[in-house]
Amino acid sequence: MFLTTHDRALPDGPALVDAAxxxxxxxxxLDVSIAKLAAALNLERKGVVLLLAENTVPSIRTYLAALxxxxxxxxxxxxxxxxxxxxxxxxxxxxxxxxxVSFSRAAEVVGGANYAPIDVGEPSLSVWxxxxxxxxxxxEDLSLLLATSGSTxxxxxxxxxxxxxxxxxxxxRSSLDIGRDERAITSLPPFYxxxxxxxxxxxxxxxxxxxTTESIAGRSFWDAFRSxxxxxxAAIPYMYDIFGRIGFERLELPTxxxxxxxxxxxxxxxxxxFHAIMKARGGRLMVMYGQTEATARIACLPSHLLPAxxxxxxxxxxxxxxxxxxxxxxxxxxxxxxEVVYSGPNVMLGYAIExxxxxxxxELGGVLHTGDLGxxxxxxxxxxxxxxxxxxxxxxxxxxxxxxxxxxQEQSHVAVVDGGDIMIVCCTAAAEAAVRHRVREVAxxxxxxxSAFVLRIVADLPLLPNGKIDYKALxxxxxxxxxxxxxxxx
Amino acid sequence: MINRLKQAFAAALRVPxxxxxxxxxxxxxxxxxxxxxxxxxxxxxxxFGVTLSTDDVFDLDSFSKARQIxxxxxxDIST
Numbered sequence: 169m170f171l172t173t174h175d176r177a178l179p180d181g182p183a184l185v186d187a188a189x190x191x192x193x194x195x196x197x198l199d200v201s202i203a204k205l206a207a208a209l210n211l212e213r214k215g216v217v218l219l220l221a222e223n224t225v226p227s228i229r230t231y232l233a234a235l236x237x238x239x240x241x242x243x244x245x246x247x248x249x250x251x252x253x254x255x256x257x258x259x260x261x262x263x264x265x266x267x268x269v270s271f272s273r274a275a276e277v278v279g280g281a282n283y284a285p286i287d288v289g290e291p292s293l294s295v296w297x298x299x300x301x302x303x304x305x306x307x308e309d310l311s312l313l314l315a316t317s318g319s320t321x322x323x324x325x326x327x328x329x330x331x332x333x334x335x336x337x338x339x340x341r342s343s344l345d346i347g348r349d350e351r352a353i354t355s356l357p358p359f360y361x362x363x364x365x366x367x368x369x370x371x372x373x374x375x376x377x378x379x380t381t382e383s384i385a386g387r388s389f390w391d392a393f394r395s396x397x398x399x400x401x402a403a404i405p406y407m408y409d410i411f412g413r414i415g416f417e418r419l420e421l422p423t424x425x426x427x428x429x430x431x432x433x434x435x436x437x438x439x440x441x442f443h444a445i446m447k448a449r450g451g452r453l454m455v456m457y458g459q460t461e462a463t464a465r466i467a468c469l470p471s472h473l474l475p476a477x478x479x480x481x482x483x484x485x486x487x488x489x490x491x492x493x494x495x496x497x498x499x500x501x502x503x504x505x506x507e508v509v510y511s512g513p514n515v516m517l518g519y520a521i522e523x524x525x526x527x528x529x530x531e532l533g534g535v536l537h538t539g540d541l542g543x544x545x546x547x548x549x550x551x552x553x554x555x556x557x558x559x560x561x562x563x564x565x566x567x568x569x570x571x572x573x574x575x576x577q578e579q580s581h582v583a584v585v586d587g588g589d590i591m592i593v594c595c596t597a598a599a600e601a602a603v604r605h606r607v608r609e610v611a612x613x614x615x616x617x618x619s620a621f622v623l624r625i626v627a628d629l630p631l632l633p634n635g636k637i638d639y640k641a642l643x644x645x646x647x648x649x650x651x652x653x654x655x656x657x658x
Numbered sequence: 659m660i661n662r663l664k665q666a667f668a669a670a671l672r673v674p675x676x677x678x679x680x681x682x683x684x685x686x687x688x689x690x691x692x693x694x695x696x697x698x699x700x701x702x703x704x705x706f707g708v709t710l711s712t713d714d715v716f717d718l719d720s721f722s723k724a725r726q727i728x729x730x731x732x733x734d735i736s737t
Contacts, residue, residue: 385692385695385715386716387717406693409696410692413700414712414715414716415712415715563693612688615688617697618672618689619693619697620693
């Protein structure tokens with residue numbers, strides 16, 4: 169299998185557990201089924217497999233089969249906007265498009281683009297092949313394409329190699345000490361780098377993953393967690409708010425040993441709270457830092473350094489190195505803030521915005537300018553303090569604030585600034601009604617909850633001499649930012 | 659009381675007050691995702707001055723379920 173090294177026999181134990189049916193997939197069984205699927209894809213040469221993925225066993229098997237057969241797999245949200253699917257097909261010309269049969273709107277799109285259905289022996293998936301393969305070749309190293317900005321706007325993909333995936337999975341396995349007895353659960357989407365890294369690291373370790381589409385806000389998820397004996401759960405910051413709301417500490421989860429956290433900065437009080445909860449259970453909270461551009465994960469804070477290093481994301485994973493680059497140049501001394509520059513074998517090959525880019529090889533040479541601002545303390549622990557560019561993490565989704573601003577600006581003048589886990593939309597009182605209406609539409613298009621936007625009424629939008637919005641002045645206008653209350657129940 | 663519950667749903671899920679709440683089910687509207695659910699719990703707790711348990715949070719999957727849960731907490735929602 170792609171995720172097991174060739175010099176090692178397949179593990180004897182289970183690889184996947186289907187929570188919907190209770191069916192257990194042993195490594196050997198999974199391997200046979202993946203090989204069958206890979207053969208059924210039957211492409212004459214390396215192609216792009218666009219997979220509208222869900223956390224179901226058929227989706228995951230198809231994902232693994234595409235990797236196994238040496239294609240470049242592009243996993244995307246299953247329920248994407250048909251117009252966005254069309255843009256992906258036009259832009260990246262995938263040889264194969266696969267999606268759950270329930271997603272009938274996708275069939276209209278691929279049918280309209282002259283794809284023809286093929287039978288791969290998987291009744292719950294609809295698989296379509298492009299009749300005339302595109303002549304533009306795909307670089308031999310390319311294995312995985314991941315979107316960085318969700319399923320909106322113009323797709324910009326991260327190009328990842330097999331080496332990227334394997335090296336990151338291996339350093340995650342070793343930093344979290346994942347053994348064969350570990351069992352994760354699909355708490356994160358299967359098209360998201362952090363979610364995939366849970367799958368990759370566990371399969372590489374010969375451990376197992378419980379596959380469920382249930383949400384962490386529902387009872388069924390935790391019933392599955394308990395009854396299948398899961399040992400860890402991966403979550404991004406807003407999910408920790410939900411854990412707080414559902415009374416996580418009162419849930420009976422006797423097999424839980426590890427909570428991991430990545431996907432943005434978790435507020436210090438929540439780190440302290442969940443560290444204490446896990447410690448009391450004899451387990452641990454592992455605070456991590458990562459980027460899709462580094463396959464998934466970059467750094468990890470060993471739990472014994474809490475609470476001493478509260479707010480830090482710890483040390484680089486094995487094989488990686490972190491340097492702080494000052495704007496004015498020169499070597500950063502401890503505690504001086506600059507751009508976090510990461511070097512390691514998991515740094516992406518580069519970006520792709522269209523099919524022609526897939527022919528390109530490694531353009532970064534293992535060095536990633538993360539765009540995050542941070543510093544190292546005297547012990548070499550990394551602290552992230554912000555972003556260089558105008559990006560915001562909204563409920564775990566990375567959004568470009570300039571892009572959101574552009575969408576909102578259809579009729580009225582607005583400025584969008586980062587508000588932590590939300591976006592603050594600034595506009596004048598006169599524009600308020602129109603902006604409120606437009607926010608709802610944009611939230612729907614972006615597939616984020618409307619509570620991700622908070623309106624702030626300003627007398628005037630401050631402008632720079634060149635006529636552009638003066639974000640610095642907007643930040644110092646005074647008055648409290650209206651912040652959404654993720655209320656905790658303590 | 660029933661209107662206050664409707665207002666709580668409308669505010670948390672960002673849906674109009676004219677919504678047919680009696681037939682509203684979790685995940686049937688895009689706004690009632692896991693984030694919307696947490697908003698709704700907070701809104702109901704704030705409006706009626708109750709603290710919902712883990713089971714209540716999991717069980718509350720429709721407008722009529724919300725009425726049942728509130729009545730268990732001693733809030734009479736029939737009018």
